[in-house]
Amino acid sequence: MCGILAVLGCSDDSQAKRVRVLELSRRLKHRGPDWSGLYQHGDFYLAHQRLAIIDPASGDQPLYNEDKKIVVTVNGEIYNHEALRERLTNHKFRTGSDCDVIAHLYEEYGENFVDMLDGMFSFVLLDTRDNSFIVARDAIGITSLYIGWGLDGSIWISSELKGLNDDCEHFEAFPPGHLWYNPTWYSEAIPSTPYDPLVLRQAFENAVIKRLMTDVPFGVLLSGGLDSSLVASITARHLAGTKAARQWGTQLHSFCVGLEGSPDLKYAKEVADYLGTVHHEFHFTVQDGIDAIEEVIYHVETYDVTTIRASTPMFLMSRKIKSLGVKMVISGEGSDEIFGGYLYFHKAPNKEEFHRETCHKIKALHQYDCLRANKATSAWGVEARVPFLDKDFINVAMAIDPEWKMINPQEGRLEKWILRKAFDDEERPYLPKHVLYRQKEQFSDGVGYSWIDGLKAHAEQHVTDKMMQNAQYIFPHNTPLTKEAYYYRMIFERFFPQNSARLTVPGGASVACSTAKAVEWDAEWANNLDPSGRAALGVHLSAYEKQVAASNAVKAPPKVIDNIPRMMEAAAPGLAITS
Secondary structure: OOEEEEEEOOOOOOHHHHHHHHHHHHHHOOOOOOEEEEEEEOOEEEEEEEOOOOOOOOOOOOEEOOOOOEEEEEEEEEOOHHHHHHHOOOOOOOOOOHHHHHHHHHHHHHHHHHHHOOEEEEEEEEEOOOOEEEEEEOOOOOOOOEEEEOOOOOEEEEOOHHHOOOOOOEEEEOOOOOOOOOOHHHHOOOOOEOOOHHHHHHHHHHHHHHOOOOOOOEEEEOOOOHHHHHHHHHHHHHHHHOHHHHHHOOOOEEEEEEOOOOHHHHHHHHHHHHHOOEEEEEEOOHHHHHHHHHHHHHHHOOOOHHHHHHHHHHHHHHHHHHHOOOOEEEOOOOHHHHHOOOHHHHHOOOHHHHHHHHHHHHHOHHHOHHHHHHHHHHOOOOEEEOHHHOHHHHHHHHOEOHHHOOOEHHHOEOOOHHHHHHOOOOOOOOOOHHHHOOOOOOHHHHOOHHHHHHHHHHHHHHOOHHHHHOHHHHOOOOOOOEHHHHHHHHHHHHHOOOHHHHHOOOOOOOOOOOOOHHHHHOHHHHHOOOOOHHHOOOOOOOOOOHHHHHOOEOOOOHHHHHHOOOOOOOOOOOOEEEO
């Protein structure tokens, strides 16, 4: 991942303003430690902090068309850039960077080119001929992006809050796919395509294979659960014939993090041995994690409890990965949203509600798992790629009749059954059977159950009962319901005190990563509000005792739950064009 910052039409082209833009851009240097660049055209500034993955030697940014009239600063990877270059036969490229196609595509096709891009990206494109500009973010929001407005009429764009929060009167998350992305599933109409396991398998294999495009060492994040294990298995199976293998060797490296004796460490080692990867196992203690919490909140820019719980071990692991010289990893985010893999989906009453909930979850990913995977890794200059969020794969998976996704333990259909079945190959097994059919374990749980228990105990020491009693007055928006949530909120507000900042974080009650739907589907869960998978009473094999789960909670003002759902409804998608 790279870091981008743009200041557009600020009515100030002074040297002092240039120095300020450079200063703010350096706040994003962790995302792109390899090089930095700044382009200025009057009172328009495009800054870039580069993490070099493709063409490290010549792909520095900003990038231009032939006559340098069109300028672009990009964070991301364009997986189909070679095919796009073949369509641009009349254009001359300055670099081998995958992002070099963007300025030329705009020149050739105009503002409607964005849907031609297959990848993850955020970019700002400036056409200096008329000072018009385009801002775009990938379909699901894998890359982070924010937009802000200055009192002088300027528009600001930044990969992270910290690049613009001190200089904008108001700012917010830039919506994924804005104006350009409108797939069939977005309407939430119930699909009817019959389930074909081979079609689903091929679509996911293709999604993984295209993400093997790299000019630097890479590996896979392997927790030993279904999703990361499938990613690792497919990568190991197809690595040998790639350019990456010719440069860096055919043996895949895998990485796992956990507390000593945690479920993830055990299962990841087993899968790594089965696949023959060079496996790197990183241990951390509860105290290591607690000591990193402030840094994690600063980098991940949220106070959401589940996100912080899961980001912390990922943040620690990313530092270790970077120390080994690895700059890119492939990860398993997105599967649970597409296939209804979270344990509360066991309670879905019918296929219609099941499908609509998966649609809501995918639309909200940019506020949760995408935000975590992007920022926890980018904190150390590591790029995370997520094949489950491939546009083509999502189209295939979300077109399947959701009756096939419904969970029915009596018939042996556990969560994500259709994905498991698609890769249940007797002749050339992708994974051992017991791994293929292992129950869902959330990342924040899988690194070790004592991790969450330790966080709660730490918060208990630092947040008093009196503080909780006044929480609704101190934090009237998204009032913390537990001491753990209050603790994170205090840290977040210290780094990001603006009202706009707190509005970028969704809120509300949750059971096992659910939206409010979990409580609708099973009223008993209303008294067991914790985002851990172990809060899924009657479903998770290591579920909390009821009284333990509720002990750290405080009675919330009804308006907090009613008015601020955990998952925000996503606005209609598209691309912002402003002049």
